Amino acid sequence: MSKRTSKRTSKIVKPVGSDLDLCTQHREKYVKYCTQHDSPCCAKCTAEKHVSCKEIISLDEAVRHFKGSVAFKKIEKGMVDAAKNLKQIRKESEVNVSVITEERTRIESEIQQARNKINKYLDKIQNQMSKELHEVTHKVKKKSSDLNVVINEMERSIANQQSKIDKVKKDATDVQCFLSMKSTEAELNKIDKTINTIIDDGEFGILSISFNLDPAMENLALNANSFGHVIVEIKPFLSKSIEEISLNLQRTINTQVKQTEGCCLLDNGTLLFSDFLKDRVTVLSDNRELDIQIPIKSSLHGLTVIDSQTIAVSPGGSAPHVINVVDIKDKSIKKTIPVHSEVDGMVYREENLIYCARGDGIKMTNFTNGVTATILKCNLGQFANIANFKDKLFVTDRDEHTVTCCDLKGTVLWTFKDTEVLQRPWGITVDKDGNIYVVDWKDKLVVLSADGKRHKQLLSAKDGLKSPTTLFYHNHTNQLLVANEKNNALLYKLI
Incomplete structure (x- = not known):
């Protein structure tokens, strides 16, 4: 009776960042690190771009103990904080849609109460105001939807980077770890910049609306051309009281x-x-x-x-x-x-x-x-x-x-x-x-x-x-x- 043998081919898993120790321009191994420009260098890089730099050290010296360093932990914590901030921004944005919708309902109720005090001449004005409120609500929903697209993309990036960090800690060499985390740091900086833009530039934020009733409405003045004014204010995400x-x-x-x-x-x-x-x-x-x-x-x-x-x-x-x-x-x-x-x-x-x-x-x-x-x-x-x-x-x-x-x-x-x-x-x-x-x-x-x-x-x-x-x-x-x-x-x- 013959024994049937089976051959199994084991797939070689490419370590995280296995190609990061190669110069992207010259495809040679990085051997030096320029602290002046915060940049790894191959032999050709050193000769071509960093001849006059006085702060060049060996790559081994730069990456020594990097996994346990403050810089490594700072990047790792930065990713956690960025994910937390994005989650909070999403929550505040989604709650804002609900609050604005409720405020719209409350304001429309105020408008209707005022409307009951006046004659049918003001039907057109009421419709105009309702339209304005619906437009504000629609814009809030659209902005929230657009913001979710951006947040989803950044969250996927963070998840990928966090997965990479976990693998780096387990499998990568010091050089690979150092270079991989530098890549992660660049991605973190990009994410932080986007988050700061979301918070600071005034385009996104926590909208609030309120309603000021025109005093003329109380006097049943037929020359009033508005029920009042919808006041829209933008409050930055993650703002503090x-x-x-x-x-x-x-x-x-x-x-x-x-x-x-x-x-x-x-x-x-x-x-x-x-x-x-x-x-x-x-x-x-x-x-x-x-x-x-x-x-x-x-x-x-x-x-x-x-x-x-x-x-x-x-x-x-x-x-x-x-x-x-x-x-x-x-x-x-x-x-x-x-x-x-x-x-x-x-x-x-x-x-x-x-x-x-x-x-x-x-x-x-x-x-x-x-x-x-x-x-x-x-x-x-x-x-x-x-x-x-x-x-x-x-x-x-x-x-x-x-x-x-x-x-x-x-x-x-x-x-x-x-x-x-x-x-x-x-x-x-x-x-x-x-x-x-x-x-x-x-x-x-x-x-x-x-x-x-x-x-x-x-x-x-x-x-x-x-x-x-x-x-x-x-x-x-x-x-x-x-x-x-x-x-x-x-x-x-x-x-």
Whole structure:
């Protein structure tokens, strides 16, 4: 009896990243790593592109202990966090559709109640309003559907990358692990960038609608051409209420300024402070070392960022009454804009400088042609400061102990006044969620909700505040720079 033999061919599984140790351009083994360019190099790469680089090490040295390194764990955790954020964004988006639908029903009920008080002449107006509400709901659903497509794609990418990470930890060599995780890190950066775009660019977000009934409807006025107005506001995904906000101190900075009235933080990490006593702008490089001091012929107050290398400086109460536009790179005054009042706090918005004019209220001067208009006529005191968020302005008045919110037409929306909370409100800024941060000269940092109805104290003298006068929120880095009147400032990360 013959034995029947069977031959089995075992399939060779190609290890994860088995071809990642080959140069994509030269198809030779990577042997070096340029830390200056964060790039692996084959022999030809080193000879052709990295001859002058002084920070080249062996690939073995670069990948040594990488699997257990902080960088490896950071990438792995980043993927988990990205997946969590996407899941939360999806949930908030889907809940938003339901809430908007419910709000639509509630608003339509209000409209119907009003409709019952008037005659059939208003049938057309009701239909128009219902159509508008349905269009808003349809747009929300469509945006949510489009967003789900993007989220699904990124979730698939994350799942693939997480699977790759698991295999890398088990099967790959150190070199393969290092190169594979670098590839994963690049994908993570791409995903994080997309998530940040979803959160920050204003196209997506948590929509809310409300309804303002036209007062004319109550009076049965037949000349009314609308039931009211559907108000659509976009709130960013994953946004925080003031109750959730906390600060993490990153560093204390020696400003070398004896009376700071304005500050800002540029995208490249450069810090700027207006020196009220010595009539100059002090510039600290990204390593917090003194870079330059630019003299300005006036007692400086507010600073506002125009672009990555240009700022505008307000003259405070001194003559000449001109706003100086300063080129940081060239260390020079680029142009001067004459104004007809003493100017304290100032913000830049869409080619316009909006500023606090002492005694005259809030004014706006076009950056290009110098045309000036009054937004709100009021008697502002000294050292008033201003911040902008979307179509709203926020102004502090230390003498009246108030923070006032108005729109760009000068309509006052609300005023916060509580002397137990804010005694001498000074500098003011707004984060990406519309929360308002105010420093009180009496050693406080307080955050107000976007509607001005709630408040929370974040910092006090025990945290290093000593007569703080100004602060600046950086939207992209989520950092808050808080400057004391004399000598130092504190840089925080919002968490």
